[in-house]
Amino acid sequence: MCEVAVEVEEQEREISDAERCSTVAENGVMLVVNHSRVHPPLSVVLATVLYCAEFVTAAVLCSMYHKTEDFIWMGFTIAFMLLPAVLIQLTLTFIHRDLGRDRPLVLFLHLLLLGPVIRCVEALVVYFKAGKKEEPYVTISRKISLKKRQRGPMEWEIGQSERTLAAHRNAFKRTAVIQAFLGSTPQLTLQMYATIQEKYLLPVRLALMAITLISITYGALVCSVLAIQIRYDDYKVRLRPAAYLCMIVWRGLEIATRITALVLFSTALTHWVILVGMVNLLFFFFLPWVEFWARKGSLTENVEKNFSKLGTIVVLCMFTLLYACINVFCWSAVQLDLTHRELIERKQRWGRLAMYYCGRFVENLLLITLWYFFKSDFYEYVCALLLGVQLLICYSLAVLFMLLFYQFCHPCRRLFKYNVHDCLHCVCCRKARHRESGRQRNPASSYSTAATMVLVQEEPVEPVEMLESQNSQTSGRETAIVEDIMEAA
16 A cells, blocks of 8 residues: 555656646647756757858958959958858758658758758757647546656657657867868968958958858867877766866867968068968878878778778778868878778877977977068067967967866866876976986876776775785795795605
8 A cells, every 4th residue: 555655656756747737728729848857959950150250251351352352362262151051051961861852842951052041940849849739628537547658658759859859969070170170260361361361351251250250169079089089989078167168268279369460471471372272182081091001901890881892992081081170180080990980990099199299389380480581571569579479389288288188177087008197297207206216116196097987896906015025924934834845844
């Protein structure tokens, strides 16, 4: 009887909670809405807003260029506006596989370059419809039986909605990266160069530069988060607000400094900047392929089942091109492995990370130095030396925030075999270790080797002194036993 009473109380409590979260219509139909398991598609909305804002602002700026007969700036602006837009339409169509489905309206909107808008509307419709269920407003006993029978279908509906929204989020993460590094980065570089050459700042151009900088920072942020999620897919990764803030400052300073250095160098040595850009692009484009040939690997066959070998190579080349464009302006946070199913190497390579930032710092220093000696008359009223020092300091701050992120804000930092402080400790204390090599000492406990994600209860750890005493006692007993055996023999 007690168990039955408890069960009835729990059911009445569930119904009362549902009634508090429900709305009763005038026609006697109760609408139960449950959004607890479905997360809003904020990333989809943000990527769509950035896409539309950049496209519209670039179109307005092109019309102004046409009125002032600046056809060179207009042509480049249109090219950097249309190239990422077309690639985004192809990416969304490829991910959602719309070519094999009867959806003429969606395909027509993709032809009008409005694919992200209709996809965003679809995601919002799925979100607002998720968890809604209509049932008759009847007695409590009838409601209990209806709740028992309808619990399964409702949970299935919520799971289906969450999977659909997850597909939209993953698709828009890819499009955000494409928009950022195939459209926004060259667009921002072009508009900064045009501003310096024309020696005046248009409000529309300033708005476009601000939007592109936000888009680039968001794309770099998505790259970092995707790299963490793919590399640690066995764990449920959640980033704290401090981690996002650290990554935003790190990526924003890194990208802004890099683009400014390239623009300043291009104003002094216009034709040489093409050589610098092409060398960077070709190096990072062929680097994964050289590693692939050195390993003598075979191409992954899971890119798309219907693709031929030529189609797979084309897709991998496009993926490698995007990877190269990212590395020209900032650290991509991932390393390509063309033999792997996910095309991304899971191992964290600290040596390559250090080589990239050291090489990029030296390259920015050379670009700024060459600009300082060959700068034009436009910088007569600007302290060029102070500007160059500020750029180098900003890039150093970006590296500092990157180190802070990996040391303190990375969600899986304790799973690293070595962390930032281990590398710094190894470099700084190498001489001291050589001096004290004659002395034997116990290694200090490493911060990065402690476990973070514990699936079972930890056993109490005994102090090092107790373990050493136990080991000495055990060895003493063994020695005594061996001596007794020798005497008996």
